Amino acid sequence: MTIRYPIECTTCQQGITLRISLGTQKKQNIAISCPQCKQKISLLLTTDKSSENYQPNIEIQENGRCSIENKDFKILNLHTELIYPKHMINESIMLPQGMINIELYEYAQNKGIVGSLKKAKKSSNPFGFNMRSLFDELGGDSYLLEDWECIYKAYSLYENEMFELMEKELQNYSKIHTVYNNGSLIYSIVFDFLLRFIAPNTILYNEIKNILNKAKNKKSKFQKFRIYYKDELFNLHWKNYIDIFNEYFKNFSEFNRLLLNTKIELYPEESEYIFCPVNFDEVKMFYGNAYEYITTHITIFACINNIINNRNFDTFERMNLIKYNKLNKESKSGPLQSNEIFKKFTENLESSWRNASHHKWFYIDKNNPGWLLYRSGGTGALNKISYINYIYKSNQLMMNIALMAMIEIKFLIK
Numbered sequence: 001m002t003i004r005y006p007i008e009c010t011t012c013q014q015g016i017t018l019r020i021s022l023g024t025q026k027k028q029n030i031a032i033s034c035p036q037c038k039q040k041i042s043l044l045l046t047t048d049k050s051s052e053n054y055q056p057n058i059e060i061q062e063n064g065r066c067s068i069e070n071k072d073f074k075i076l077n078l079h080t081e082l083i084y085p086k087h088m089i090n091e092s093i094m095l096p097q098g099m100i101n102i103e104l105y106e107y108a109q110n111k112g113i114v115g116s117l118k119k120a121k122k123s124s125n126p127f128g129f130n131m132r133s134l135f136d137e138l139g140g141d142s143y144l145l146e147d148w149e150c151i152y153k154a155y156s157l158y159e160n161e162m163f164e165l166m167e168k169e170l171q172n173y174s175k176i177h178t179v180y181n182n183g184s185l186i187y188s189i190v191f192d193f194l195l196r197f198i199a200p201n202t203i204l205y206n207e208i209k210n211i212l213n214k215a216k217n218k219k220s221k222f223q224k225f226r227i228y229y230k231d232e233l234f235n236l237h238w239k240n241y242i243d244i245f246n247e248y249f250k251n252f253s254e255f256n257r258l259l260l261n262t263k264i265e266l267y268p269e270e271s272e273y274i275f276c277p278v279n280f281d282e283v284k285m286f287y288g289n290a291y292e293y294i295t296t297h298i299t300i301f302a303c304i305n306n307i308i309n310n311r312n313f314d315t316f317e318r319m320n321l322i323k324y325n326k327l328n329k330e331s332k333s334g335p336l337q338s339n340e341i342f343k344k345f346t347e348n349l350e351s352s353w354r355n356a357s358h359h360k361w362f363y364i365d366k367n368n369p370g371w372l373l374y375r376s377g378g379t380g381a382l383n384k385i386s387y388i389n390y391i392y393k394s395n396q397l398m399m400n401i402a403l404m405a406m407i408e409i410k411f412l413i414k
Contacts, residue, residue: 002095003022006018009063011039012036015072016075017073017074021077021095022047023082024140025256028253029080030080035074035076038366039063040278040279043060046059079100080256101138104261105134114137114200114264138200139263141196144196145249148193149249150170154186184412190409191406195406198263198399200263201264204344205403212304214308215308225303225307228303234408237300241405245401255391258275259395262399268392270388275387276369277371283391286394287394288358291353298345300404300407305336330351345403352383353374355377365384370386370388372390
């Protein structure tokens with residue numbers, strides 16, 4: 001559904017006609033940079049999922065007011081869950097959503113991430129596809145945010161040993177009737193949620209699971225590792241997982257614009273897309289935090305790698321686990337470079353971004369909407385990255401963290 005919503009920037013009085021294609025979340029945030037004065041304009045859309053032909057409630061939250069459209073208004077096409085190409089941003093007649101969905105789906109199909117989808121027999125869509133089916137096939141999920149809020153509350157009750165209240169809260173999980181309970185309802189639901197989060201791209205998880213099964217076949221070595229994990233790593237790791245997912249979903253609207261692209265590994269070129277960092281202050285710490293958790297939790301894969309190479313879990317080729325744990329973050333990926341699957345978890349890490357994220361060296365480029373500036377080391381050369389790049393790679397880290405958590409659930413439950 002696309003709505004036409006004319007507004008006026010309260011800073012410079014520029015008229016803007018927003019053509020907003022709605023996503024599937026109950027609450028959807030829209031933030032743009034005014035095309036005239038570059039100031040932030042933000043809106044909140046609240047929708048009723050139970051209605052097929054719902055009209056969203058729109059609340060202008062910052063620097064805008066409703067207006068009456070005239071010929072001087074500038075048109076902006078927006079989608080709350082997709083990035084549009086630059087040449088479609090100001091399109092006044094056609095709606096970009098259908099074309100973008102088809103492009104995404106065909107790319108995912110060519111990569112083997114999704115299968116073939118039959119065209120609808122009766123459809124008003126000019127492409128002959130059901131847009132809802134395309135969204136589902138690409139891993140779109142309208143209940144991710146709500147289900148995370150359910151899990152977050154239930155996990156807090158679980159930690160406080162309020163198990164009856166936890167079980168009651170988990171009944172609000174949207175897929176509760178299809179969850180396979182493998183002995184612990186809370187972790188079964190978390191696993192189901194993470195599988196939905198990475199869907200449809202489950203290839204990497206299946207590859208890691210196969211490696212884990214090889215390690216499990218070395219029963220005595222793996223059992224010692226399992227004991228070590230439960231005694232030394234479990235509590236810290238799961239606190240980290242809950243914290244970083246909660247940070248992510250607090251700003252889900254920002255990450256969600258590129259989530260479908262990330263799921264199918266299709267990076268949108270900066271030269272063809274516009275995505276302005278008007279909400280960057282809310283997410284600028286995220287990359288650094290996610291980086292820290294990955295480089296901490298990578299110990300799990302390093303130990304599995306030792307086992308499948310017929311060594312004890314704490315015995316590396318050139319050191320023991322005590323020495324490994326003292327390595328700096330960048331060096332911890334070294335023992336994984338010989339494993340083509342495990343090294344994928346560290347090959348996209350940007351230590352300079354982590355430092356900029358944690359030390360407040362990131363800035364919005366005021367002269368170039370859509371770009372960020374940072375200095376390497378805070379005093380080094382000035383670097384520039386697109387906001388699309390920042391959000392896309394943040395999503396990549398979140399996908400990797402989800403995969404790590406899924407493997408750790410396999411440790412918890414035999």
